[in-house]
Structures are given as structure tokens and as C-alpha cells.
Ligand SMILES: CC(=O)N[C@H]1[C@@H](OP(=O)(O)OP(=O)(O)OC[C@H]2O[C@@H](n3ccc(=O)[nH]c3=O)[C@H](O)[C@@H]2O)O[C@H](CO)[C@@H](O)[C@@H]1O[C@H](C)C(=O)N[C@@H](C)C(=O)N[C@H](CCC(=O)O)C(=O)O
Ligand SMILES: Nc1ncnc2c1ncn2[C@@H]1O[C@H](COP(=O)(O)OP(=O)(O)OP(=O)(O)O)[C@@H](O)[C@H]1O
């Protein structure tokens with residue numbers, strides 16, 4: 001493809017580069033092939049301009065840099081205002097195809113669940129539908145394990161083209177705050193978008209909570225075309241701010257939840273593994289039996305229904321589909337139970353609000369004790385550690401603090417930062433041993449929550465990732481302890 005076509009109308013000063021044919025596009029010099037366009041982006045650790053020479057040595061036909069960069073190169077150099085945005089738009093033009101109908105969901109918690117539920121509702125309505133997010137890619141005949149929540153633009157658009165070629169017409173994706181801030185999805189054509197909630201997370205990356213919220217709001221104020229539907233969960237502390245941002249951006253605001261006007265939640269009845277929600281839509285009343293535990297899943301189901309209805313699914317079909325939802329892997333997932341009936345769940349709560357939600361969600365159907373096993377990731381927001389320690393001790397009866405991807409940090413130090421605010425908690429570093437201890441305690445009426453890793457299949461210690469699964473460890477302990 002010619003650079004002029006890749007750059008699009010917004011870049012006019014291409015100079016001697018315009019006629020160059022590029023065979024590919026990359027922001028990582030290590031993956032540059034002969035004839036590629038290399039885009040140097042400023043990262044959190046490295047400045048891409050430092051790798052221009054490496055990219056050229058590997059055969060880059062031209063390079064794109066930020067305007068402030070001073071780069072001497074033997075191939076044409078194009079200066080742009082925002083290299084990351086350029087990368088996203090150029091990747092979209094290069095791969096050129098995406099599923100016709102795409103939606104994105106942002107929020108601190110619930111993105112994976114909403115993306116998964118939206119895919120399931122579309123599938124129920126007869127569409128060839130996909131989801132892209134933390135758990136990977138799910139599409140008809142395709143199941144890939146994930147790495148990033150929002151993939152980098154080059155992988156993303158390559159994937160979208162593959163999905164479109166495979167006949168996928170509908171795709172729901174997660175928009176992480178990192179992804180939005182780094183313009184990873186700026187080239188995606190969105191039909192609708194959604195916001196779930198805002199809580200504490202990623203304070204290692206965002207200087208303030210306002211910066212974090214502003215990153216999330218890029219989805220509404222920059223990415224979604226004017227007039228497009230913005231589905232907003234109405235019952236969160238940050239809902240009004242999201243409603244205002246979407247309204248100011250000229251979007252068609254559709255609120256869902258107890259305070260919602262588009263989908264109004266009137267009543268909820270909890271059962272052990274399911275719940276009934278009464279939902280009012282216009283003049284119609286639906287009684288929906290959602291086969292999942294946890295209040296938060298009702299919120300996620302309503303946001304997903306809002307997205308599906310905003311992309312052409314009828315209210316009746318969407319509400320019927322909610323009766324068949326399957327939870328995303330590792331999101332308050334019932335993994336097993338002891339012979340005495342005590343329940344063992346795996347959940348992905350790895351931030352304060354999520355932990356608070358999941359522990360309060362199981363309380364109504366737990367007649368005995370709530371037992372929680374959890375830890376905090378290394379090289380991630382340190383401030384959340386004592387907060388999660390406090391929440392766990394306040395809401396659970398037994399707390400076991402363990403390791404969760406210590407990465408480059410010293411595991412004992414991470415645990416001690418949690419323990420500092422977790423009075424009476426037990427500390428068992430080895431995650432398998434911690435899970436086993438939690439399972440061994442299960443008496444009739446108890447509920448065990450193993451939180452933090454959800455669908456993950458590894459434990460990262462240092463730079464090594466060892467195979468590890470909370471699901472497998474829970475099952476193994478139940479079996480070996482013959483409970
Ligand atoms: C903090 C962060 O978001 N990092 C992502 C970011 O890397 P970075 O900005 O740190 O990149 P960098 O290492 O400073 O390098 C700058 C540039 O130089 C390039 N480079 C570097 C070395 C070299 O030899 N040659 C070269 O060209 C790099 O490819 C990069 O383009 O851009 C990279 C390429 O897209 C990502 O792989 C990387 O994700 C890392 C692995 C990561 O862990 N990200 C997490 C924090 C993340 O993004 N999480 C979110 C949210 C999860 C949630 O919601 O909880 C997600 O969407 O997954
Ligand atoms: N709507 C919600 N409100 C509060 N907590 C929630 C909500 N949905 C999910 N959670 C909690 O957050 C955990 C992660 O859920 P999910 O994977 O759907 O969110 P996410 O936004 O994709 O998270 P991540 O950013 O880590 O990928 C769940 O296991 C549950 O503990």
C-alpha cells in the first residue's frame with residue numbers, strides 16, 4: 001500500500017515519502033520486516049525514536065516520528081502530531097476490514113463480562129458474533145487465550161480483518177484505560193459504546209482519578225461518532241460524569257440500571273446460583289431469570305442488553321437471551337462444591353471495588369462463613385494493597401493472603417503491604433497451598449472465593465510465568481481432601 005493511502009487526508013506533508021509502497025506497519029523495531037513502515041511511539045519505558053536506526057537496519061522503508069523528535073535517517077521521515085493515533089488510523093487503513101457492527105465497553109470493572117454477554121446476545125439473535133478482551137478472542141470456531149485487554153493497533157486491525165474475512169458481522173471489544181490513553185482503538189469504527197463504572201485502579205499509570213476518568217471518556221468524546229448510542233450504567237458514583245461527557249459529545253445517551261431510563265431495573269430476587277430481575281423497557285415489563293450469581297452481573301447484563309438493542313436486537317430477543325447467559329471464565333465462576341454443600345468460586349477481583357462487590361454478592365446466599373484467598377500483583381498500583389486488605393477483613397470471615405503474579409517485586413513485601421491493613425488474616429505465600437487451606441476449611445453453608453486470577457493460566461514470578469490455574473487448584477484440593 002502507498003504511504004499516501006496509509007496516512008490518509010489528515011497528513012499532508014509527506015514530502016518524498018508519499019510514493020513509497022509499504023508492505024507492513026510496525027511500532028516495534030524488533031518485528032520490522034523489509035519494506036515496512038516503522039512508527040516510533042513514546043512508551044512508558046522506552047522512546048521509540050531510539051529504535052529508528054534498528055528499524056532501518058531491519059529494512060524499514062520509511063519512519064514516522066513525533067514532531068518534537070530530531071531524527072537523522074537514510075529513509076524518508078514523516079513527522080506527525082500524535083504518532084500513536086497515526087499508528088491506529090494507519091493500521092485500520094492497512095488492514096481495511098472489520099466486522100460491520102462493532103461496540104466497545106469501558107469501566108473499571110465488568111468490561112470482560114459485558115463484552116462476553118453482548119456477544120452471547122448477538123449470537124442468540126442469529127448473528128455471527130465475536131468478543132475481544134482480557135480473556136482473549138471468542139468467535140465462531142475460534143478461541144484464543146488473551147494477553148492484553150485492548151490489543152495494540154496493529155494486532156487489533158489484523159485480527160479484525162481476519163474476523164471480517166471469516167464472516168463475523170458483530171464484535172464487542174473491551175476498551176481499557178491504557179488502551180484508550182494510548183489510542184489503541186482510535187482506528188476502529190464503532191456503532192455504540194458503553195460505560196460500566198469507575199473505581200480505584202491503575203493509579204501507577206494515571207496521575208489522578210480525573211485523568212483515569214478522562215482516559216475512559218475518550219471513548220465517548222473522541223472515538224464514538226456524534227449521534228451514536230452511548231449505553232451508561234446509571235447507578236455508579238461516576239455515572240453522572242459519564243452521562244455529561246457523552247451528552248456534551250452529542251451522543252444518544254441510553255441509561256440502564258435502577259436509575260436507568262432506557263432499561264429500568266425495578267426489582268431483583270436472589271437465588272443461590274441465579275437471580276430474577278424485573279426490567280421495564282418503555283411500557284413493557286420483563287421478568288428475566290439470569291443464571292448467574294452476583295448483583296454486579298445484573299448490571300453487566302443490562303449494559304450488554306443495552307448495547308445489543310442499540311445495534312438492532314429487539315428488546316424481546318435481548319431479554320430472552322439473558323436467560324441463557326454463561327459467565328465469562330473466572331468471573332464469580334462456581335468451580336466446585338464440597339460434599340457438605342459449601343461452594344467454591346473463582347473470581348477475577350484484583351482491585352478494591354471488585355473485591356468489595358464480589359464479597360458482598362455472596363453474603364446473601366452464604367449461611368456459614370465467607371472465606372477469601374487473594375493477593376495483589378507486583379509492578380502494579382501499590383496503593384490498592386492495604387485497601388484490599390481492609391475490604392477483605394471487613395467483608396469476609398476468613399482471609400488468606402497469598403501471591404498473585406509478584407513479577408519483579410519481592411512477594412513477601414507485597415503480602416506485608418496487604419497484611420498491614422488486614423488484621424487477623426492468615427498469610428500463605430504459595431498460592432496452591434493457600435487455596436488448599438481455604439478449601440480444607442469449608443464447612444456446610446460456607447462460601448470460598450479465590451480472587452484475583454480468574455481465567456489466568458500462569459503465575460508470573462520474576463520474568464518467568466509458571467503454569468497455574470485457580471480452577472485446577474480448587475478442583476485438586478476438593479478431590480485430594482475428599483471433601
Ligand atoms: C504500560 C503499557 O501499557 N505498556 C504497553 C506499551 O508499552 P510501553 O509504552 O511501555 O512501550 P515501551 O517499552 O516504553 O516502548 C516504546 C516503544 O518502543 C518500541 N520498542 C521497544 C524496544 C525495542 O527494541 N524496539 C522498539 O521499537 C516498543 O514496541 C514501543 O512501541 O505498549 C506496548 C505495545 O503496544 C504494550 O505491549 C505494553 O503493554 C505492557 C506489556 C503491559 O503490561 N500493559 C498493561 C499494563 C496494559 O496495557 N493493561 C491494559 C489494562 C488492563 C486492565 O484493564 O486491568 C490492557 O489493555 O491490557
Ligand atoms: N459491574 C461490576 N461492578 C463491580 N464489580 C464487578 C462488575 N463486573 C465484574 N466485577 C468484578 O470484577 C471482576 C472482573 O470482571 P470483568 O473481568 O468482567 O471486568 P473487567 O473490567 O474486564 O476487568 P479487567 O480490567 O481486569 O479486565 C469480576 O470477577 C468481579 O469480581
Ligand SMILES: N[C@H](CCC[C@H](N)C(=O)O)C(=O)O
Pocket residue numbers: 149350376377378380404405452453456
Ligand atoms: N489486566 C490486569 C490484570 C491483573 C490481574 C492480577 N492477577 C495481577 O496480576 O495483578 C493488569 O495487568 O493489571
Ligand SMILES: [Mg+2]
Pocket residue numbers: 111112133134135149174
Ligand atoms: Mg477485562
